[in-house]
Amino acid sequence: MAADPVPAPAAPGAAELLLVVAGAHLRGQPLNPQLLDLAARFVETTATAAAYRMFALDTVPAKPGVLRVPDRGAALAVEVWALDAAAFGTFVAGLPAPMAVGKVELADGRELPGFLVEPFALEGAEDITDHGGWAAYRAAVA
Numbered sequence: 001m002a003a004d005p006v007p008a009p010a011a012p013g014a015a016e017l018l019l020v021v022a023g024a025h026l027r028g029q030p031l032n033p034q035l036l037d038l039a040a041r042f043v044e045t046t047a048t049a050a051a052y053r054m055f056a057l058d059t060v061p062a063k064p065g066v067l068r069v070p071d072r073g074a075a076l077a078v079e080v081w082a083l084d085a086a087a088f089g090t091f092v093a094g095l096p097a098p099m100a101v102g103k104v105e106l107a108d109g110r111e112l113p114g115f116l117v118e119p120f121a122l123e124g125a126e127d128i129t130d131h132g133g134w135a136a137y138r139a140a141v142a
Contacts, residue, residue, distance in 0.1 A: 016082040018043065019091070020104040020114025022054070023134040024063040026079050031061065034094075038087035043080040049105040050075045055125035056137065057098070057117070064134045065098065065117025065125065068105075075107055077133030078114070088113075097121075 019040075024031040027042065048066075051073035055065045066076065083091060092101050098121035104114030131137035 015085055016041070017085055017088040018112045019081050019083060019088065019101070020048075020078050020106070020112050021081060022048075022064060022066050022076060022078045022115050024061055025081075025115070026135060029134070029138075031063070034091070035081055035083070038083055038091055040087065040091075041082045043082050045077070045079050047075040047077055047107040049073075049107055049109075051105060052076050053127060053129045054131070054134070054137070055117070055122050056128050057121060057125055062138075063099075064128065064137070065121055066104075066115060067117055067119060067122065074129050074132070076129070077135065078104070078106075080106075080112065 021035070023029065025035055026032060051068055052075075053067050053069050053073060054076055055067070057063055057065045095101065098118040100116050100118055101113050102116045103111045104116065105111050128137045131140055
């Protein structure tokens, strides 16, 4: 596996907000240009705490729904991106239902804003947690 590129440093004095993405906004995925168009900066690849389930949603483009669960959770591969405050607000305001932004606990204990899904959208959705993340799931079904 290739090493992640070194993240670009923030502009001096720039206030940034971090965002955890888990699916269609990952690098190389179809919605990643939405982040790039807002001058988002890739920070790191990491994992969630072992407290989440991932489901394949019936959407176009395909995307996952991530839900925090009280038990039977797993760690999922995610990315962290940085946006300035205005871009973060623009991005979050444009999210379609059933996507939501809430606190996501990372494996290292940090809690950052990130993608989650409204539970109503999971009825009939395939649980893909065992793949460990969206990119692995997409590779397995390709």
